[in-house]
Structure formats: C-alpha cells, structure tokens
Amino acid sequence: MGKTTAEKIFEAHLVNEPFPGTKVLSLDAVLCHEITTPIAIDDLIRRGKDRVFDSTKIKAVIDHVTPSKDTKTATQAKILRDWARRHDIKDFFDIGANGVCHALFPECGFIRPGYTVIMGDSHTCTHGAFGAFAAGIGTTDLEVGILKGVCAFRQPQTIKFNVNGALPKGVYAKDVILHIIGRIGVNGATDRVMEFHGSTIDSMSMESRMTLCNMAIEAGGTSGICQPDMTTVDYLWPFIQGDFASREAAVAEYSQWRADADASYDQIIEIDVAKLEPTITFGYKPDQVKTVSEIAGTPLDQVYIGSCTNGRLEDLRIAAEILKGKKIAPNVRGILSPATPKIQQQAIKEGLIDIFMEAGFCVTNPTCGACLGMSNGVLADGEVCASTTNRNFMGRMGKGGMVHLMSPATAAASAIEGKIADPRNYL
Amino acid sequence: MKAFGGSVLFLDRSDINTDEIIPAKYLTEITKEDLKPYILEDLKLPGFDPKGAKTLNARVILSRANFGCGSSREHAPWVFEVNGITAVIAESFARIFRQNMFNCGMAAIELPKADLDLIFSHSSDVDAEMTIDIENETLTMHGGGKQKTFKFEISPFDKALVLAGGWVDYADQKY
Numbered sequence: 001m002g003k004t005t006a007e008k009i010f011e012a013h014l015v016n017e018p019f020p021g022t023k024v025l026s027l028d029a030v031l032c033h034e035i036t037t038p039i040a041i042d043d044l045i046r047r048g049k050d051r052v053f054d055s056t057k058i059k060a061v062i063d064h065v066t067p068s069k070d071t072k073t074a075t076q077a078k079i080l081r082d083w084a085r086r087h088d089i090k091d092f093f094d095i096g097a098n099g100v101c102h103a104l105f106p107e108c109g110f111i112r113p114g115y116t117v118i119m120g121d122s123h124t125c126t127h128g129a130f131g132a133f134a135a136g137i138g139t140t141d142l143e144v145g146i147l148k149g150v151c152a153f154r155q156p157q158t159i160k161f162n163v164n165g166a167l168p169k170g171v172y173a174k175d176v177i178l179h180i181i182g183r184i185g186v187n188g189a190t191d192r193v194m195e196f197h198g199s200t201i202d203s204m205s206m207e208s209r210m211t212l213c214n215m216a217i218e219a220g221g222t223s224g225i226c227q228p229d230m231t232t233v234d235y236l237w238p239f240i241q242g243d244f245a246s247r248e249a250a251v252a253e254y255s256q257w258r259a260d261a262d263a264s265y266d267q268i269i270e271i272d273v274a275k276l277e278p279t280i281t282f283g284y285k286p287d288q289v290k291t292v293s294e295i296a297g298t299p300l301d302q303v304y305i306g307s308c309t310n311g312r313l314e315d316l317r318i319a320a321e322i323l324k325g326k327k328i329a330p331n332v333r334g335i336l337s338p339a340t341p342k343i344q345q346q347a348i349k350e351g352l353i354d355i356f357m358e359a360g361f362c363v364t365n366p367t368c369g370a371c372l373g374m375s376n377g378v379l380a381d382g383e384v385c386a387s388t389t390n391r392n393f394m395g396r397m398g399k400g401g402m403v404h405l406m407s408p409a410t411a412a413a414s415a416i417e418g419k420i421a422d423p424r425n426y427l
Numbered sequence: 428m429k430a431f432g433g434s435v436l437f438l439d440r441s442d443i444n445t446d447e448i449i450p451a452k453y454l455t456e457i458t459k460e461d462l463k464p465y466i467l468e469d470l471k472l473p474g475f476d477p478k479g480a481k482t483l484n485a486r487v488i489l490s491r492a493n494f495g496c497g498s499s500r501e502h503a504p505w506v507f508e509v510n511g512i513t514a515v516i517a518e519s520f521a522r523i524f525r526q527n528m529f530n531c532g533m534a535a536i537e538l539p540k541a542d543l544d545l546i547f548s549h550s551s552d553v554d555a556e557m558t559i560d561i562e563n564e565t566l567t568m569h570g571g572g573k574q575k576t577f578k579f580e581i582s583p584f585d586k587a588l589v590l591a592g593g594w595v596d597y598a599d600q601k602y
Contacts, residue, residue, distance in 0.1 A: 015602070019582065019587065021584070022582065024602065039457070072457070075457060120501075121499055122499040122523060136523055138500070138504075138523060138530060139501040140501060140530035140531060140595060143595055144594055144598040147598075148602045150602050152584065152594070186442055187442075187519065187521070190521060191522050285442060372451040373450070373452060374455075393444050395450060395469045399450070
C-alpha cells in the first residue's frame with residue numbers, strides 16, 4: 001500500500017506513539033509571533049524552564065501589530081524580542097525586517113519539502129505548499145514545541161483534491177480554494193489533510209499554492225499540502241543551491257515526499273476549474289460563497305489587499321494591472337498592506353506602489369493588522385469590506401463589520417466601482 | 428485534575444468560532460485572568476447574554492457541531508477556564524480548539540446529535556446541572572426532576588492529559 005505525503009512525513013518524524021492513534025513527531029521548524037508566544041514564554045519562566053530545544057529551528061517575528069500601537073502590544077513585542085535575544089534566536093524579525101509570518105518565513109527559505117512545521121497560528125497550513133506538514137496549534141503545544149521540539153498529532157487521514165484544467169480569465173487560486181470550501185463546508189476537512197494534485201496546481205506558482213493551502217483551515221483542515229516539484233525547487237533554489245548538484249537533483253531528492261500513486265485516501269474530490277467564476281463569500285462563514293455574477297453590486301466602504309492569503313508580489317501585480325491609470329470610487333477607502341518588506345521594496349521598484357497610490361490607495365507597512373481587526377484598517381459598526389484575507393467571521397475586521405473574501409483581482413475591480421465588481425471586465 | 432461539572436450554558440448553534448468566544452482585540456492581554464470580562468462577547472444568539480447570570484454561573488458549555496472553529500488562539504479555552512468553565516460538550520470540535528482544551532487539562536467531549544437533543548431539552552430547566560466523570564467517561568444531566576446518564580469517549584491520550592493536568596507537565600516528564 002502506498003502512502004500519502006502526510007503519512008510519509010509522519011513516518012520519518014515519529015518519536016513515539018504514546019497511545020494508539022496519537023503520534024508524537026519531531027519538529028523541523030517552530031515558528032513564533034508576538035500574539036501567541038509571550039504567554040508560552042511567561043509560562044516557561046514560571047516553571048523554571050526558560051529554555052529552547054534548538055535555537056536554529058525556532059523562527060520568530062513581530063507581525064500582528066507592528067509598529068506597536070499601545071503599551072500592551074509594545075509589551076508583547078518586548079517579551080518576544082527579549083526572549084529571542086536571550087536564547088540567541090538568529091532568525092528573529094523586528095521592525096524594518098518584519099512581515100506577515102506566512103509570507104516572510106517561506107520567503108527566507110525556512111520551509112522545505114518533508115518538514116514538520118508548527119506555529120501558534122491557524123494559518124500555518126500555508127507552508128504545506130512546499131510539500132511540508134504544517135499545522136496551526138495553540139500556545140501550550142507551542143510551549144512544548146519550544147522546550148522539547150515535539151508535537152502530538154492524531155494520525156491524519158487525507159482528502160485528495162484532483163484540480164484540473166486551465167484557470168479561466170479572472171479566476172485565481174483564491175477563487176479555487178473559496179469554491180472548494182463552499183463545496184465541502186467549514187468542517188469538511190476537520191482532522192484531515194487536504195492534499196492538492198492535478199494540472200491546475202502543477203501550473204501554479206508557489207505564491208498561488210500558498211494562497212490555496214492558506215485557507216485549508218477554513219474547511220477545518222490540519223494542513224494543506226502540495227506536491228514538491230520543479231516550481232518548489234526554483235523558489236527554494238537561492239537557499240538550497242549549495243546542497244544539490246543541480247535543480248533536477250533537488251527535485252529527485254524532494255520527490256520522496258510526493259504521495260504514492262496507490263496511496264489510500266479518506267476521500268477523492270475532482271475539481272474542474274474550467275467552469276469556475278470569480279468567487280466571493282457573502283455571509284459570516286468562509287463556506288458561504290457566491291459567484292461574482294450573483295453578488296456584484298454590493299456596496300462597499302473599504303477594500304483591503306494584503307494578508308498571509310493574498311499580500312504577495314504576484315497578488316500586487318494582478319491588482320495593479322487592473323488599477324493602472326484608474327481611480328478608486330470616492331465612497332471606498334483602499335488599503336494595501338504588502339506582506340513583507342521585500343515584497344514592498346520590489347513593488348516600489350516595479351512601479352506597483354505608484355499605481356496603487358495614484359489610484360487612491362493608502363499603503364501601509366507589512367503587518368497582519370486589519371485582517372483580524374487589530375490595527376491599520378478596523379471597520380466601524382455596519383461597514384462592509386471587500387478583502388483578500390481569509391476569514392469573514394462576524395466582527396472579524398471590527399465589531400459589527402461585514403467582510404467579503406475575494407481575490408486581489410476582484411478586490412481591485414471592486415475598489416474602482418465602489419461595489420463588488422467583476423474583474424473580468426478589466427482584464 | 429481540574430473539577431468538572433455544574434451549571435450548563437446552552438449555546439444552540441453550530442460553528443461557534445473563536446472570534447465569538449474571544450475577539451482578537453483582546454489577544455493583547457498578557458495574563459489569562461485579564462480575559463475574564465470578555466467571554467463570548469461577540470456571540471449573537473437569541474436569549475444569550477454574555478454578561479448574564481447563566482454565563483457567569485456556567486461550569487459546562489453545551490453546543491452543536493464544529494465548536495471552536497477559526498483561530499488557534501488558546502485564549503478561547505483560557506477565557507472559559509478563568510470563568511470556571513472546564514468542559515465543552517458538542518457534536519464535534521475544530522481540531523485546534525479541541526487539542527487546546529485537553530492541553531490545558533480541560534475536556535472537549537463529543538456526543539451524538541440524538542444525545543445532545545435530549546440534553547438541550549433541559550435548556551429551560553432552572554436547575555439544569557451536569558455531572559461529569561472523566562475516569563469512567565460518563566456524564567449525567569440533572570434537571571426538571573429527571574436525570575439521565577450518557578456514555579462518551581475521549582482518546583486515551585486526551586484522557587492522560589486531563590489526568591496529568593495538561594500537556595506541558597506530561598511532555599516534560601516523557602520527552
């Protein structure tokens with residue numbers, strides 16, 4: 001019997017099975033940010049165990065509220081900063097170098113095929129785009145990960161998604177994942193890994209694959225996983241070129257993590273993207289989706305482009321292409337938050353930031369800020385936001401606010417019209 | 428081990444998410460105790476008052492499918508813990524929330540829908556109370572002069588975490 005990618009990774013990282021069905025795995029990367037880590041640090045200090053299992057495998061960033069907005073957020077940042085210094089954690093990213101964790105850490109080459117990755121953040125599933133097992137966990141699991149380098153999981157079953165066809169004009173990875181969540185529901189993949197296959201995924205960039213895997217948690221999935229291939233190797237090449245004789249050799253090595261053809265799946269779901277349309281959420285759950293034709297015309301107060309879902313360079317390029325030479329409608333506030341400083345710098349070099357600013361967008365520094373209603377674009381009661389983020393829960397971006405999730409292209413078109421609009425009219 | 432059982436807070440809806448349990452704007456609190464006043468602040472349900480006596484007296488929460496979906500914030504179990512709630516009974520849980528509960532030595536107990544329906548029928552009983560026996564994996568619902576016992580299952584690992592008082596102590600001994 002063949003194995004899924006997650007089964008192979010579990011087997012290679014198994015420390016022990018303390019009880020039937022529970023597997024304790026060794027960790028390759030423990031990622032930390034300033035919201036969920038400080039309480040773990042405090043608890044370790046309180047227990048007299050202020051240690052880290054391996055400072056080279058711990059990566060930390062201040063990203064959720066940065067620069068700090070008040071004394072409380074400044075204190076959280078300080079706890080993380082002091083801890084990183086105390087333990088000589090070299091991969092610590094502070095102001096000037098910090099960005100949204102799930103964009104920043106892959107950009108630094110920290111995530112490799114076959115890795116086990118945890119973070120106290122539900123969107124950690126993003127990193128499965130590299131053929132890794134990457135799971136969001138809480139502060140206690142994070143604390144044990146920091147101290148011992150292990151985490152316990154139930155042996156996951158896997159749902160295989162065969163995604164095939166060429167993406168139609170105006171349809172992107174975001175539309176594909178919103179469509180999938182709409183189809184299987186917000187708990188359609190609970191305790192499952194979502195393994196993505198097929199010609200559509202094969203043609204996707206790493207940025208698109210990260211967008212896809214980012215939202216696995218919105219269907220309850222433990223990790224999204226894509227199959228490592230030449231696209232993965234091309235993205236990682238600056239970091240791995242010393243380890244391999246050629247790119248082909250790297251692909252061959254990483255192929256050990258690809259699922260076997262005869263692997264056994266909990267479920268196999270076929271997705272034909274040829275008929276997909278731009279897809280948008282309408283309610284307070286990510287599985288409440290409509291096509292743009294069904295929801296176009298909904299009035300907006302704010303358009304937000306950014307986040308770990310869609311704040312990468314590819315996303316900015318797509319949105320800028322639509323916004324070029326246009327102005328956003330006077331009734332909307334446009335906010336762009338590039339996900340990392342590197343993305344922001346490159347967007348400046350390419351003239352993308354000029355396009356956004358000439359269209360009337362405010363450009364913020366890289367931060368998670370508005371996505372979870374913490375800073376830099378919180379909604380007022382009754383306001384409506386078109387957003388490229390991942391979660392549309394009631395009040396998510398501000399108490400009483402409504403969020404419509406969509407692709408950067410749909411967000412850009414919607415900014416121009418001041419209401420939800422079809423990006424295909426601008427491409 | 429923590430104490431389990433007592434007054435029940437009935438939250439009759441599926442997909443109650445972590446933003447409803449504790450909004451993100453309170454994640455800047457540094458201590459668990461500071462979360463206390465904000466329990467379920469953004470949850471909108473007919474007849475539910477986050478600051479009402481039923482919420483403040485609750486020791487157990489009863490809900491439906493996919494409880495605790497959304498963010499990984501352990502602030503969700505913590506805000507329950509500092510309000511004296513140590514168990515949530517539901518048809519199903521989101522993975523991270525469920526594990527966070529057990530990791531804190533608290534209980535996330537799944538029951539079939541038919542059993543939940545029977546327990547929900549006590550929601551208007553003023554004396555509705557639940558006793559929970561983790562060792563023997565049973566819970567008993569008392570109210571309106573009646574009582575009924577239900578069998579549940581938690582995994583051996585999760586039970587070990589409850590008995591050990593949480594994952595940090597357990598892991599520190601074993602790994």
